[in-house]
Amino acid sequence: xxxxxxxxxxxxxxxxxxxxxxxxxxxxxxxxxxxxxxxxxxxxxxxxxxxxxxxxxxxxxxxxxxxxxxxxxxxxxxxxxxxxxxxxxxxxxxxxxxxxxxxxxxxxxxxxxxxxxxxxxxxxxxxxxxxxxxxxxxxxxxxxxxxxxxxxxxxxxxxx
Amino acid sequence: xxxxxxxxxxxxxxxxxxxxxxxxxxxxxxxxxxxxxxxxxxxxxxxxxxxxxxxxxxxxxxxxxxxxxxxxxxxxxxxxxxxxxxxxxxxxxxxxxxxxxxxxxxxxxxxxxxxxxxxxxxxxxxxxxxxxxxxxxxxxxxxxxxxxxxxxxxxxxxxxxxxxxxxxxxxxxxxxxxxxxxxxxxxxxxxxxxxxxxxxxxxxxxxxxxxxxxxxxxxxxxxxxxxxxxxxxxxxxxxxxxxxxxxxxxxxxxxxxxxxxxxxxxxxxxxxxxxxxxxxxx
Numbered sequence: 001x002x003x004x005x006x007x008x009x010x011x012x013x014x015x016x017x018x019x020x021x022x023x024x025x026x027x028x029x030x031x032x033x034x035x036x037x038x039x040x041x042x043x044x045x046x047x048x049x050x051x052x053x054x055x056x057x058x059x060x061x062x063x064x065x066x067x068x069x070x071x072x073x074x075x076x077x078x079x080x081x082x083x084x085x086x087x088x089x090x091x092x093x094x095x096x097x098x099x100x101x102x103x104x105x106x107x108x109x110x111x112x113x114x115x116x117x118x119x120x121x122x123x124x125x126x127x128x129x130x131x132x133x134x135x136x137x138x139x140x141x142x143x144x145x146x147x148x149x150x151x152x153x154x155x156x157x158x159x160x
Numbered sequence: 161x162x163x164x165x166x167x168x169x170x171x172x173x174x175x176x177x178x179x180x181x182x183x184x185x186x187x188x189x190x191x192x193x194x195x196x197x198x199x200x201x202x203x204x205x206x207x208x209x210x211x212x213x214x215x216x217x218x219x220x221x222x223x224x225x226x227x228x229x230x231x232x233x234x235x236x237x238x239x240x241x242x243x244x245x246x247x248x249x250x251x252x253x254x255x256x257x258x259x260x261x262x263x264x265x266x267x268x269x270x271x272x273x274x275x276x277x278x279x280x281x282x283x284x285x286x287x288x289x290x291x292x293x294x295x296x297x298x299x300x301x302x303x304x305x306x307x308x309x310x311x312x313x314x315x316x317x318x319x320x321x322x323x324x325x326x327x328x329x330x331x332x333x334x335x336x337x338x339x340x341x342x343x344x345x346x347x348x349x350x351x352x353x354x355x356x357x358x359x360x361x362x363x364x365x366x367x368x369x370x371x372x373x374x375x376x377x378x379x380x381x382x383x384x385x386x387x388x389x390x391x392x393x394x395x396x397x398x399x400x401x402x403x404x405x406x407x408x409x410x411x412x413x414x415x416x417x418x419x420x421x422x423x424x425x426x427x428x429x430x431x432x433x434x435x436x437x438x439x440x441x442x
Contacts, residue, residue: 008391009427025392027400048391048427049420058424065427098386099328100404104416107390107423108400134322135399136392155261155397 006031006044009065013043013077014143022140026094028108030067030115030131031139033091033160034074035146036083042141045074049107050114067114090119091128091148091160093139108132128160162310163338169306170344173253176352179204180249184295187242198229201245210248210440214240217435239289243436246295247272250302251440259308260396261315267305269437270394271298273426276433277384280425285380285412296354296361297381303345303362304396310337315397322401329398330366342366366402383408391423393433 006012006023014021021044023031028048035042045064052059052066063069075085092115097108112131119126130137130150138151139160151157182200186192201207208229215226215235226232233241254268278297282290304311311318314336321332333340346363354362361378364371365385368378382405389400408414426433 008393008430025395027392027395028390029392048423054417054420055424065424096390096400098389098400098402098404102404102406102409104406104409104414105386105390105404105419107420134401135397136395 006046008046009048009062009070011043011045011064011070011074011077013041013074013081015039015041015081017144019143020140021143022138024138026137026139027096028094028111030092030094030111031137032071032074032115033093033139033141033148034078034083035089035141035143035148036078036087037089037146038084038087039082040143040146041078041081041083042143042146043074043078044139044141045070047071047111050110067111067118071115071118085124088124089127089146090124091141092126093130093137093150093160095131096134096136097132099134130158130160161338162336166306166310166337166339166344167347170348170351173306173348173351176354177204177207177249179207180246180295183207183245184242184292187238187291192238194230194233197241198233201233202229207245207248211236211241211244213439214244214435217439219432219435239291242291243275243294246298247436247440250295250298253302253305257305257308258312260304260311260398262394262396264305265437266394266396267301267308268394268440269433270388270396271301272433272436273388273391273393273430274298274300274381274384276429277388277422277426278381280422280429281380281384281387284418284422286376290377290380292357293361293377293380296358296377297384299345299349299358300362300365300381300385301341301345302348303341303343306344306348307333307337307341311397328366328403329401340366367405369405369407379408379411383412387419387423387426391426393426393430 004021023046032045047070050067052069059069063073095108095112098105140149148160211232215232254264257264275297278293279289318332321327330340349359349362360374361381364378365381368382371378
């Protein structure tokens with residue numbers, strides 16, 4: 001089994017049946033795992049911020065940094081391996097926030113809102129999610145069978 | 161009482177390496193003498209070894225192998241020498257000391273992230289990189305090194321306070337142990353005879369509003385810490401369960417996009433962060 005680590009502002013796509021794509025330490029960032037069970041192709045994105053208008057040049061150099069550039073790239077990269085949108089299973093984790101009554105630090109919530117807006121516009125349903133709260137998460141996707149696992153608070157792991 | 165046990169264990173923490181403070185002092189003068197700096201560094205074998213490793217790290221992309229302290233000092237420049245020397249002195253306290261559900265290398269990774277973020281923020285907020293702040297930021301969580309094993313043992317109790325009672329992780333620590341990791345860190349820094357500014361930055365890094373003397377530094381490190389927690393840089397089982405203080409927004413006249421821009425900058429420096437993490441934590 002090959003573990004492929006997806007870093008912050010990074011995405012990986014694979015059809016190698018040995019691979020497990022994994023991303024650690026999702027705080028406010030969001031991990032998106034997509035998988036087509038028919039061709040057994042999957043991808044994992046770890047985006048950091050909601051909106052690429054913040055810095056268009058950075059978004060060009062590194063689209064995986066933002067929700068609005070990373071999510072389309074994630075899907076397109078899977079299509080290149082033969083995946084098709086109507087078969088894709090979509091699971092998300094992350095978007096945590098620090099304790100805050102001012103709305104100022106709520107990047108996690110902004111990320112979640114951006115993600116839902118993009119999915120809504122593109123008619124994509126979320127098949128499983130573990131989001132919000134205030135703890136870190138680790139998200140993994142096994143290419144062989146599309147099993148997605150999330151490890152959250154107190155190192156407890158569950159299938160998504 | 162656990163609090164007595166914890167305060168007692170602080171006494172067993174080894175002394176902070178004198179070379180680090182000596183180098184910081186030399187570098188605080190703009191017209192420092194390179195030969196004096198070299199002779200102080202060469203006196204310390206582990207710092208010398210780490211400085212050479214950092215000079216040859218991928219991030220700096222030196223085409224020629226740097227093999228003497230003299231060359232390393234010239235090659236790295238003031239800012240990176242202080243980073244290398246401080247990191248080298250601090251890392252031993254994190255080695256083999258896990259806790260908060262993670263390995264010592266994750267506590268270390270978080271510390272390096274906060275130290276780099278404190279530089280990014282101070283450049284953005286008052287247009288200068290505050291080298292002194294780097295040391296305090298790198299040590300802001302040193303209290304976790306002592307508290308770590310106690311946290312893991314009592315995690316369920318703490319988690320219940322956080323999830324069910326709405327406590328912040330810091331308040332939960334205080335409730336369960338009689339002392340929190342910031343307070344403990346301040347006591348460690350005090351034992352090391354750190355300047356009061358550093359002690360206060362460490363002790364107040366979650367509650368800069370409680371800092372008595374220092375007006376700016378604890379807020380910068382506080383903000384750097386919060387942003388790194390959000391970015392998940394080396395986060396532990398305490399996660400993001402700390403309070404966001406709205407005063408920080410008014411104080412620095414911050415916009416949401418300022419924070420997001422700083423996150424982008426740190427994301428780009430994460431390669432440097434990983435170099436620092438790995439070089440020193442071998």
